Amino acid sequence: MAIPLEITFHNMAASQSLSADIRKRVAKLEKFYGRLISCRVSIEARSKQHRKGNVYEVHVEMHAPRGHLVVSREPHHPKERHARPDVRASVRDAFNAAEEQLREFGDIQHGEVKQHGEAKPREVVVQEADGLSGHPVDSPSKQPTMVREPSQCAASR
DSSP: OOSOOEEEEESSOOOHHHHHHHHHHHHHHHHHOTTOOEEEEEEEEEEOOTTTOOEEEEEEEEEETTEEEEEEEOOOSHHHHTTOOOHHHHHHHHHHHHHHHHHHHHHHHTTOSOOOOOOOOOEEEOEEEOTTTOOEEEOTTSOOOEEEOHHHHHHHO
C-alpha cells in the first residue's frame, strides 16, 4: 500500500494483539487485490454492558485506483447485538465482508463479470386452426398464441 494502514480505537483501550490481528487480515486483503492504495480500520465500543457484553462496530475503508470501498459491520437487530459480544468476532465478520466486496470489485475491474448482451429479436408466429381439417394455418389477423425465437421458426418451416 502507498499509504500505511491506520487503526483507530474509539471508547476502548488500544490492543497490540488486536492491532496485529488486523494487520494480518489487511495483508490477506492485499493478496486478493494487490493494488490497494490505503486502508483505514476503525473499531468502536458502542456501550459498556457488564452483563450482556459490549457491542462493537467495525468499519473498514479501502481505497483502490478506481474505487473507494467501505465495509461497516454493526449489529442491527437486538439478537445480533448480543450474539457475539467479542471484539475479535466483530473484526472477523467485518474482514470477511471486506474480502467478499474486494473480490467482487476486482472481478469487475478485470472484466470477469458477465455483462448482459443485447436482447435477441423475437418473431411472433400466429397459428389458427383450419375449421375443416384442424391443421394450423398462419394468419396475421388473429391474436398471437406462441412466441418463438427466430432460429426455431426457421427450423420448423
